[in-house]
Amino acid sequence: MTIQTAHKIAVLESYGFTVGERDPRLNTDYEGAFMVVEASYHDIGDYELPTANGANGPWCVVGDDLDELVETAYDYLVGLEPPTFDEVFGAISSLGTEDLPARKFESLTVPEGIPTI
Numbered sequence: 502m503t504i505q506t507a508h509k510i511a512v513l514e515s516y517g518f519t520v521g522e523r524d525p526r527l528n529t530d531y532e533g534a535f536m537v538v539e540a541s542y543h544d545i546g547d548y549e550l551p552t553a554n555g556a557n558g559p560w561c562v563v564g565d566d567l568d569e570l571v572e573t574a575y576d577y578l579v580g581l582e583p584p585t586f587d588e589v590f591g592a593i594s595s596l597g598t599e600d601l602p603a604r605k606f607e608s609l610t611v612p613e614g615i616p617t618i
Contacts, residue, residue: 506568509575516578517541520571523563526551533564537574 510520523536524545530553538545539560552558560577562570 506571509571513537513571513574513578517544518574518578519545520567520574527558527561528552528554528563530554531563533570535565535567535570536561536563537570538562539574539577 513520517540519536519538519540519542521535523534524538524542527536527538527545527550529551540548545559548558550558552561555561562573564570
């Protein structure tokens, strides 16, 4: 594994991807010892398993060449559209103020209409 691959794995994992040994319940139509899946090990159980391919479960690639799988997943990740402000704000707003961390910078000015803690 190259340093570049290790960095890409870190980026993928920071976005919630799981990289590593194959979960035999995912992409059963394909062979391989390794996988990269757009879900954490915790979230994989949220899908109906087993999955035949990525069409009926989380986005997932499997195979025997981990470097190649990481490259494919990284290309997929960087090709995704970033969330819009409304999507991010909506996700944060739905948490409720009791779930948000305390503000660290009291001197920041919050625009009118934005809820504060």
